[in-house]
Amino acid sequence: MSDDMIIHFSSNSSNHSDQSLPTKIAKLEARMVGRDPSAVPATSTAPATWSSASVSSKFVPAENLAELGTSSDSDDDNGGDFLIQANTQKRQKLQEDDSTVFEHVEAVADGRQKIVETMETKAGFDVNRKKQGRGRGHAGSGRGRGSRASDQTRAHISPSTISPSNGQLEISCHKDNRSKEQFGNDDRSSLEDVASLRAKITALEEDLQKSRQESSHYQQLCHQLEKELKDLKDHEQQMKPKRMKIMSDLLISVSKAERQEARMKVRQDSLRLGNVGVIRAGTVISETWEDGQTLKDLNAHLRHLLEMKEAVERQRKSLKKRQSDKGDGIDAETGVQEEDFLIHDEIYKSRLASIKREEETFLRERDRYELDKGRLIREMKRIRDEDGSRFNNFQILNHRYALLNLLGKGGFSEVYKAYDLVEHRYVACKLHGLNAQWSEEKKQSYIRHAIREYNIHKTLVHHHIVRLWDIFEIDHNAFCTVLEYCSGKDLDAVLKATPILPEREARIIIVQIFQGLVYLNKRTQKIIHYDLKPGNVLFDDLGVAKVTDFGLSKIVEDDVGSQGMELTSQGAGTYWYLPPECFELSKTPLISSKVDVWSAGVLFYQMLFGRRPFGHDQTQERILREDTIINARKVEFPSRPAVSNEAKDLIRRCLTYNQAERPDVLTIAQDPYLTYSKK
Numbered sequence: 001m002s003d004d005m006i007i008h009f010s011s012n013s014s015n016h017s018d019q020s021l022p023t024k025i026a027k028l029e030a031r032m033v034g035r036d037p038s039a040v041p042a043t044s045t046a047p048a049t050w051s052s053a054s055v056s057s058k059f060v061p062a063e064n065l066a067e068l069g070t071s072s073d074s075d076d077d078n079g080g081d082f083l084i085q086a087n088t089q090k091r092q093k094l095q096e097d098d099s100t101v102f103e104h105v106e107a108v109a110d111g112r113q114k115i116v117e118t119m120e121t122k123a124g125f126d127v128n129r130k131k132q133g134r135g136r137g138h139a140g141s142g143r144g145r146g147s148r149a150s151d152q153t154r155a156h157i158s159p160s161t162i163s164p165s166n167g168q169l170e171i172s173c174h175k176d177n178r179s180k181e182q183f184g185n186d187d188r189s190s191l192e193d194v195a196s197l198r199a200k201i202t203a204l205e206e207d208l209q210k211s212r213q214e215s216s217h218y219q220q221l222c223h224q225l226e227k228e229l230k231d232l233k234d235h236e237q238q239m240k241p242k243r244m245k246i247m248s249d250l251l252i253s254v255s256k257a258e259r260q261e262a263r264m265k266v267r268q269d270s271l272r273l274g275n276v277g278v279i280r281a282g283t284v285i286s287e288t289w290e291d292g293q294t295l296k297d298l299n300a301h302l303r304h305l306l307e308m309k310e311a312v313e314r315q316r317k318s319l320k321k322r323q324s325d326k327g328d329g330i331d332a333e334t335g336v337q338e339e340d341f342l343i344h345d346e347i348y349k350s351r352l353a354s355i356k357r358e359e360e361t362f363l364r365e366r367d368r369y370e371l372d373k374g375r376l377i378r379e380m381k382r383i384r385d386e387d388g389s390r391f392n393n394f395q396i397l398n399h400r401y402a403l404l405n406l407l408g409k410g411g412f413s414e415v416y417k418a419y420d421l422v423e424h425r426y427v428a429c430k431l432h433g434l435n436a437q438w439s440e441e442k443k444q445s446y447i448r449h450a451i452r453e454y455n456i457h458k459t460l461v462h463h464h465i466v467r468l469w470d471i472f473e474i475d476h477n478a479f480c481t482v483l484e485y486c487s488g489k490d491l492d493a494v495l496k497a498t499p500i501l502p503e504r505e506a507r508i509i510i511v512q513i514f515q516g517l518v519y520l521n522k523r524t525q526k527i528i529h530y531d532l533k534p535g536n537v538l539f540d541d542l543g544v545a546k547v548t549d550f551g552l553s554k555i556v557e558d559d560v561g562s563q564g565m566e567l568t569s570q571g572a573g574t575y576w577y578l579p580p581e582c583f584e585l586s587k588t589p590l591i592s593s594k595v596d597v598w599s600a601g602v603l604f605y606q607m608l609f610g611r612r613p614f615g616h617d618q619t620q621e622r623i624l625r626e627d628t629i630i631n632a633r634k635v636e637f638p639s640r641p642a643v644s645n646e647a648k649d650l651i652r653r654c655l656t657y658n659q660a661e662r663p664d665v666l667t668i669a670q671d672p673y674l675t676y677s678k679k
């Protein structure tokens with residue numbers, strides 16, 4: 001038996017499950033050299049050599065071992081120990097050769113593997129770029145298969161070293177031949193791999209092609225959509241003026257109808273309530289109010305009732321006189337008895353009571369009519385202002401604000417209801433007109449004042465502060481501020497219609513005003529409103545109260561002391577609502593948020609009692625002349641209507657004469673009366 005054969009056996013014998021194999025080989029060798037195989041011991045003496053062949057042993061196919069096992073099983077010859085030693089050396093040499101070949105084959109296989117991997121990676125990369133998920137899957141499986149192919153290559157090497165020939169085991173003598181064979185096998189399997197990889201590449205290329213097609217299809221779609229979007233935008237841009245025109249036309253026709261209706265209502269109400277008449281006195285023409293028919297009738301009724309009352313009282317007086325004249329007996333003149341006196345007196349009393357009731361009813365009705373008359377006069381004034389306004393012909397200002405109807409006219413401005421055609425909401429456009437007759441200096445001062453107001457107001461964003469949206473110049477003599485539109489009445493109009501509010505309603509209004517004031521005082525740049533009055537509290541359509549008009553407001557500088565800052569620009573705050581320190585003339589007054597606390601106290605008092613606490617019936621000029629507010633040391637409460645002590649206490653705190661003792665906004669806002677919590 002040749003050394004190669006032994007090596008072959010040893011290579012194949014790594015199947016440790018067959019422990020009898022070395023013994024068999026020894027016996028076989030012994031027989032071949034003419035020795036007695038039975039002399040070979042049952043267990044091999046060279047376990048170390050067996051284990052040293054472990055590298056190649058793992059490549060032995062099971063069927064070869066079976067084949068070998070069968071042939072050696074039928075042979076009972078014994079082999080000598082020395083042979084096994086000699087064979088081991090040879091086998092080691094062969095193993096070295098084998099491993100060189102093996103490395104070479106592996107290198108080739110690895111080279112192919114690298115090519116395949118490169119190709120796959122490339123294909124995988126392309127596919128990845130097109131189809132992420134799928135590409136990654138392919139690349140992974142490709143690599144997996146590649147390494148398997150490499151394993152297979154190695155597996156093929158081992159059997160190639162064994163070549164069964166004529167039923168006998170024969171080891172190939174020349175390593176090169178064996179290597180060629182191995183390469184042959186390896187090439188075959190590698191070719192198969194390459195073929196399968198090519199097929200895969202073809203499939204991937206197809207995928208890539210498809211993805212490219214899809215991508216170009218999507219790109220086309222994208223371009224198409226972009227074009228459509230651009231067309232739509234262009235169309236929208238073209239339609240914008242048209243749409244604006246349609247909308248403003250509709251708004252104008254509604255406003256025109258409203259104007260007509262307002263004027264018709266004024267005419268109708270005038271008949272009932274009165275009208276402005278013109279009186280000429282020489283060259284002087286003046287206007288007077290003439291009551292309407294209903295008011296005339298009411299007044300006539302009241303006059304008649306008064307006359308009746310006087311007549312009954314006269315009768316009663318004379319009856320009493322006669323009664324006292326006659327003493328206890330019968331009246332000599334009329335023959336009326338004592339009891340008749342008593343009955344007549346009772347009749348007159350009863351008549352007087354009924355006249356009084358009737359009178360009260362008529363008086364109530366007259367009050368209602370007086371309120372209607374006040375409303376009518378204000379509406380007439382508004383219409384007259386609207387008719388005289390230079391903005392009354394439905395202009396569109398700044399290309400977006402469609403002016404509608406006049407809401408009212410203030411000292412230096414007109415406020416129009418308008419529609420913002422860009423934001424699609426109603427707004428109030430306050431139009432500040434500079435009088436052409438004013439000096440340039442006065443105009444500049446007015447503009448400075450308005451810009452200051454704008455700069456303060458624009459930063460205020462709070463639920464209980466009217467928002468200021470915009471400001472722009474209309475022309476050389478006018479500019480406009482755009483405000484949040486408050487569709488409800490202002491508090492002044494509310495109090496004119498209902499001078500006394502129920503405490504519950506007054507409370508929720510003052511709470512909202514204080515919330516707005518707290519906001520003004522919690523900002524880094526604190527603000528004193530300085531002109532809180534009923535006309536500057538507006539209501540939206542839900543009844544939410546909002547403070548407006550920051551024309552006189554003051555920014556509190558950072559470094560002011562606890563008593564406040566100097567009042568450098570007095571402004572023309574409304575005197576009924578200003579605290580005593582604002583009337584200090586001997587020195588520059590120090591003011592703080594306590595000014596607004598006082599004003600809020602006056603407002604609350606007025607809502608509850610229907611009159612202002614100080615100088616209610618006085619004109620502004622008289623208040624100043626008579627030092628009404630400087631003398632307003634203590635607030636008095638009427639006995640009616642009944643108001644809670646908590647409300648009165650709050651008013652007292654707000655109207656604390658001494659500024660140092662009066663709480664500021666943040667302190668008074670913590671008064672339990674101003675907070676709501678679930679009981």
Ligand SMILES: Nc1ncnc2c1ncn2[C@@H]1O[C@H](COP(=O)(O)OP(=O)(O)OP(=O)(O)O)[C@@H](O)[C@H]1O
Binds near residue numbers: 487489548
């Ligand atoms: N944002 C608004 N929303 C609805 N109506 C408003 C708005 N601002 C003002 N008004 C109304 O416009 C009218 C005039 O307001 P404006 O503030 O010019 O007048 P004023 O306060 O009476 O005058 P002045 O500010 O000169 O004292 C008032 O009747 C007021 O209720």
